[in-house]
Amino acid sequence: MNENEAIKEFSKLALKNNHIPQKYYDKYAVKQGLRNSNGTGVLVGLTDIGSVQGYSMNKGKKIPKEGKLYYRGIDIEKIVEGFQVENRGGYEETAFLLLFGRLPNKRELEEFNELLDQCRYLPDGFTENMILKIPSKDIMNKLQRSVLVLYSHDYNPDSITIDNVLRQSIQLMARFPTIISYGYQAKAHYFNKDSLFIHSPKSRIGTAQNILHMIRSDNKYTKTEAEALDLCLVIHAEHGGGNNSTFATHVVSSSGTDTYSTMAAAIGSLKGPKHGGANLKVLRMIENIKENVPNLKDRGQLKDYLLKILKGEVFNKEGLIYGMGHAVYTISDPRAKLLKKKAHKLALEKNKMEEYNLYSSIESLSKELFKELKGHDFEICANVDLYSGFIYEMLNIPADLYTPLFACARIAGWCAHRIEQIVSDQKIMRPAYMSVKENSSYVSLYDRSTI
Numbered sequence: 001m002n003e004n005e006a007i008k009e010f011s012k013l014a015l016k017n018n019h020i021p022q023k024y025y026d027k028y029a030v031k032q033g034l035r036n037s038n039g040t041g042v043l044v045g046l047t048d049i050g051s052v053q054g055y056s057m058n059k060g061k062k063i064p065k066e067g068k069l070y071y072r073g074i075d076i077e078k079i080v081e082g083f084q085v086e087n088r089g090g091y092e093e094t095a096f097l098l099l100f101g102r103l104p105n106k107r108e109l110e111e112f113n114e115l116l117d118q119c120r121y122l123p124d125g126f127t128e129n130m131i132l133k134i135p136s137k138d139i140m141n142k143l144q145r146s147v148l149v150l151y152s153h154d155y156n157p158d159s160i161t162i163d164n165v166l167r168q169s170i171q172l173m174a175r176f177p178t179i180i181s182y183g184y185q186a187k188a189h190y191f192n193k194d195s196l197f198i199h200s201p202k203s204r205i206g207t208a209q210n211i212l213h214m215i216r217s218d219n220k221y222t223k224t225e226a227e228a229l230d231l232c233l234v235i236h237a238e239h240g241g242g243n244n245s246t247f248a249t250h251v252v253s254s255s256g257t258d259t260y261s262t263m264a265a266a267i268g269s270l271k272g273p274k275h276g277g278a279n280l281k282v283l284r285m286i287e288n289i290k291e292n293v294p295n296l297k298d299r300g301q302l303k304d305y306l307l308k309i310l311k312g313e314v315f316n317k318e319g320l321i322y323g324m325g326h327a328v329y330t331i332s333d334p335r336a337k338l339l340k341k342k343a344h345k346l347a348l349e350k351n352k353m354e355e356y357n358l359y360s361s362i363e364s365l366s367k368e369l370f371k372e373l374k375g376h377d378f379e380i381c382a383n384v385d386l387y388s389g390f391i392y393e394m395l396n397i398p399a400d401l402y403t404p405l406f407a408c409a410r411i412a413g414w415c416a417h418r419i420e421q422i423v424s425d426q427k428i429m430r431p432a433y434m435s436v437k438e439n440s441s442y443v444s445l446y447d448r449s450t451i
């Protein structure tokens with residue numbers, strides 16, 4: 001047998017012998033997806049960092065409500081309004097708030113910004129040896145591997161004292177934008193044959209501005225573009241302890257391991273298409289819809305196609321409408337509302353209203369379809385990933401960077417949760433898996449059946 005044939009054969013065996021029938025999950029009341037039978041999440045921790053509110057409870061039943069998100073007790077909508085009114089960016093103060101538990105005063109914010117600026121550079125030789133010599137087609141993969149290599153450049157990688165973890169956290173927060181920007185340049189050059197340029201990070205401009213500065217050949221960006229990207233970073237920075245990548249951060253941190261291993265695990269989780277990777281899937285889904293729906297303004301045609309997506313007949317045949325649905329939010333995701341507003345503003349400026357209307361129709365038609373399929377009480381909403389990619393597209397940011405940008409923002413939340421876990425809860429996470437396999441005897445190699 002050649003390699004392919006062998007893998008095909010062994011796959012059949014793997015498929016056959018790894019199937020646990022649903023009846024066992026029901027019999028032992030397993031909380032699949034760590035979800036209670038009423039759809040709420042199983043309570044596994046406490047946090048002061050982020051609060052995600054999507055329903056209220058009445059007699060054990062979920063009652064849908066408009067979504068709310070709080071960072072350290074402050075409504076995200078108020079945070080956004082606060083820095084927008086003052087006509088400045090908000091990502092750095094948001095990261096400060098998440099890490100340290102309160103908003104910074106002017107001096108503290110300046111010091112924090114200076115610290116980030118000092119840490120944006122990569123270690124000597126890192127860009128050449130780690131990024132350019134071994135480029136990756138996937139920038140999340142590049143980011144993950146770079147984080148693991150940074151362990152080797154750290155003079156004290158394993159200590160989990162808070163000052164050490166904080167130093168590592170701030171360094172990583174500052175370096176993520178540099179890594180993804182250079183990782184993208186390497187990909188564009190070695191795989192797409194584009195010209196190669198590496199721009200050094202710049203001080204006193206901010207995180208969003210640095211990203212635009214490093215990914216554009218002419219370093220140029222407008223204030224509107226920087227504001228839009230900064231808003232995306234603020235909105236993606238944190239989402240409670242239960243989202244998949246932050247929960248991974250908690251699980252891995254609880255073993256006492258180092259910051260680099262933990263962040264690499266979180267990046268791996270975020271890359272998944274049901275989590276942060278959904279922003280890229282939304283783009284692919286929109287491309288597919290554009291190719292297959294003759295008249296995009298015809299709501300009937302669009303709805304029919306969305307139904308086919310849900311039935312798993314078209315697109316990637318997985319049956320998911322990406323950018324829709326959420327484990328907590330029901331009627332609305334406050335972040336999607338903020339991003340939709342920003343997308344509308346940009347679309348008007350950039351003459352992209354037809355495309356904006358397509359996204360908006362997908363949102364409203366999906367809601368209609370889910371009600372028709374699952375009952376009038378079923379509430380589903382656009383999540384943060386529906387409009388984010390569209391905003392990036394209008395900023396001319398390449399699709400390769402959509403999910404890495406999410407990581408650049410969410411690292412603030414991950415680090416805050418890691419510190420909270422280390423300070424407040426030192427118990428190693430170790431839930432139970434019940435074996436449903438009957439015991440059997442070891443059979444000598446010579447006595448085993450050959451079929």
Ligand SMILES: CC(=O)SCCNC(=O)CCNC(=O)[C@H](O)C(C)(C)COP(=O)(O)OP(=O)(O)OC[C@H]1O[C@@H](n2cnc3c(N)ncnc32)[C@H](O)[C@@H]1OP(=O)(O)O
Pocket residue numbers: 039273274275276278310319320321322323324325326327328380383384385
């Ligand atoms: C940053 C983020 O992570 S935001 C989420 C990004 N992910 C996506 O956009 C991918 C598409 N969405 C989804 O896959 C889901 O909505 C998730 C993974 C986000 C949440 O899933 P769940 O927690 O299982 O949602 P929930 O329990 O409310 O789902 C109820 C039902 O609706 C289905 N459903 C939910 N969203 C979708 C969707 N977008 N497309 C098709 N079916 C969906 C679920 O499969 C489930 O069906 P079932 O009752 O037959 O099992």
Ligand SMILES: O=C([O-])CC(=O)C(=O)O
Pocket residue numbers: 052238239242243244275326327328383384
């Ligand atoms: O909370 C979740 O499950 C997913 C999510 O929206 C996020 O992490 O931003």
